[in-house]
Amino acid sequence: xxxxxxxxxxxxxxxxxxxxxxxxxxxxxxxxxxxxxxxxxxxxxxxxxxxxxxxxxxxxxxxxxxxxxxxxxxxxxxxxxxxxxxxxxxxxxxxxxxxxxxxxxxxxxxxxxxxxxxxxxxxxxxxxxxxxxxxxxxxxxxxxxxxxxxxxxxxxxxxxxxxxxxxxxxxxxxxxxxxxxxxxxxxxxxxxxxxxxxxxxxxxxxxxxxxxxxxxxxxxxxxxxxxxxxxxxxxxxxxxxxxxxxxxxxxxxxxxxxxxxxxxxxxxxxxxxxxxxxxxxxxxxxxxxxxxxxxxxxxxxxxxxxxxxxxxxxxxxxxxxxxxxxxxxxxxxxxx
Numbered sequence: 001x002x003x004x005x006x007x008x009x010x011x012x013x014x015x016x017x018x019x020x021x022x023x024x025x026x027x028x029x030x031x032x033x034x035x036x037x038x039x040x041x042x043x044x045x046x047x048x049x050x051x052x053x054x055x056x057x058x059x060x061x062x063x064x065x066x067x068x069x070x071x072x073x074x075x076x077x078x079x080x081x082x083x084x085x086x087x088x089x090x091x092x093x094x095x096x097x098x099x100x101x102x103x104x105x106x107x108x109x110x111x112x113x114x115x116x117x118x119x120x121x122x123x124x125x126x127x128x129x130x131x132x133x134x135x136x137x138x139x140x141x142x143x144x145x146x147x148x149x150x151x152x153x154x155x156x157x158x159x160x161x162x163x164x165x166x167x168x169x170x171x172x173x174x175x176x177x178x179x180x181x182x183x184x185x186x187x188x189x190x191x192x193x194x195x196x197x198x199x200x201x202x203x204x205x206x207x208x209x210x211x212x213x214x215x216x217x218x219x220x221x222x223x224x225x226x227x228x229x230x231x232x233x234x235x236x237x238x239x240x241x242x243x244x245x246x247x248x249x250x251x252x253x254x255x256x257x258x259x260x261x262x263x264x265x266x267x268x269x270x271x272x273x274x275x276x277x278x279x280x281x282x283x284x285x286x287x288x289x290x291x292x293x294x295x296x297x298x299x300x301x302x303x304x305x306x307x308x309x310x311x312x313x314x315x316x317x318x319x320x321x322x323x324x325x326x327x328x329x330x331x332x333x334x335x336x
Contacts, residue, residue: 040111042066045104046097048158050078054086054095058111062264067111069099094122140216142277142284144291146303147214147263149207152258153199161196161260162326165229168193169321172231183236190229193328194207197227200328203254208332211254211302220253223335232270232325238311240275240286243331245306252305254332259295259325265324267316270295295325305331 040063044052056063069084085094153161172188174210204225212219224248230264257272271294276287286308303309314325 012127038109041108044102045106045107047101047103052095054088060264063111063116065103066102069102069106073099073102073151074119075335078171131335142279142287142306144274144276144303145215145318146274146291146293146301147211148293149302151298151299152203152300153260153298155298157199158260160237161328162262162322164193164196165190165231165326166322175230180332184241186232186236187238188231188233190231193227193229196229196328199226200227200258204332206253207302215302215304217254217304221335223251223333226252227328227330230327230329232267232311232314233321233323234267234316234319235313236270236311236325237313240308242308243305247303249331251333251336252331253334255307255309255329256300256302256332257327257329258300259297259327261297261326262323263297265297265312266318266320267325269312270314270325271312272301273310273312274303277307 038058039061040056040058042054042056042063044054044066046052065084084095084099085096087093088095166309168190171192172190175185175187175189177185205222208222209219243255244250262266271292274291274293276289277284278287279285284306316323316325
């Protein structure tokens with residue numbers, strides 16, 4: 001095994017210093033005692049008999065990355081090896097090694113992986129997948145559905161977008177709601193980003209027929225496709241709402257949210273919660289059941305604009321702009 005490399009560069013990088021992007025989403029379930037986020041003692045077993053012990057939070061993106069790297073190796077994936085780097089000494093240095101040199105991981109308390117091979121095959125065969133499996137009990141139109149596309153942009157486009165928002169930091173302004181309610185939404189928004197708006201709208205137009213099929217929605221004549229670029233940092237949120245509940249938004253049919261962020265992810269929380277529906281008189285209202293979507297880099301999610309949904313509070317210890325939860329989100333309207 002080559003000697004371990006200690007570097008001042010944070011994050012994890014390929015040998016040519018381009019950011020790593022997983023080429024396929026490995027669908028897995030991490031089973032642990034999940035009462036609360038806790039500290040995990042992680043012993044890395046490396047080739048040549050080397051060992052290194054680190055401590056990570058149970059929801060740490062780095063822990064997920066290590067487990068995915070080990071899982072890929074166990075499945076004998078043909079992907080090229082990647083260089084993994086782990087910040088140590090409070091971020092002043094990095095432990096670097098090839099994913100091929102990761103032989104095993106010992107965790108205390110234990111963490112178990114359960115691979116969902118059928119879901120993985122579906123991702124490979126069709127990039128648009130429907131999650132979760134919908135129960136056939138009850139009225140079908142009351143059950144919320146969403147569709148995901150993994151690796152929506154190329155790795156280069158994703159990195160260019162991250163660089164772009166850093167350059168536009170001064171142009172972000174506070175968000176608002178159509179009702180101007182106080183303390184209902186807390187985030188920043190960039191309204192003008194023409195280069196990437198055109199890119200995402202073109203990609204979405206090509207996906208709409210397949211997405212509508214997955215969501216069991218009828219085809220409709222497309223009108224405007226709206227876009228905004230949003231940033232959520234520490235303590236930011238968006239309380240329960242839907243996207244077509246006012247006269248000026250009534251023609252919105254399909255909502256989309258594209259997630260992008262630095263790797264490894266420097267924030268937690270910010271999950272999208274999509275509620276099932278129930279009938280109250282003539283209206284759809286929020287039910288007590290729901291689905292949760294974790295914000296993951298370079299993933300886009302689609303769902304019906306009438307669904308009640310919310311963004312849970314974000315925790316970002318650094319409070320740095322570049323460490324935020326970024327999205328390009330918007331709505332596909334039907335033509336009048």
